[in-house]
Amino acid sequence: MSDPIALALIQHLVRTEQFDADDIASIAELLEAKGRSAEAHLVMVQMVEAAAPSQSEWEADQRRSRFRVIKADGGNSD
Secondary structure, rough: OOOOHOOOOOHHHHHHHOOOHHHHHHHHHHHOOOHHHHHHHHHHHHHHHHHOOOHHHHHHHHHOOOOOOOOOOOOOOO
């Protein structure tokens, strides 16, 4: 399995709550023990990546934040 596929799989498993921080830490520890520090770091970064919204989610949130609600009476408080 290629690295990008493996990293995407880890992100998916974290997002679907099939992996948690302990699972990620265990994988990273195993990699560290094998002298694969860079790969261990990449695995740990996947927790942050999985928590971040996708680009389309972020853009949708930005657009939603620009909407303003106008009261049914036209904004008059009288």
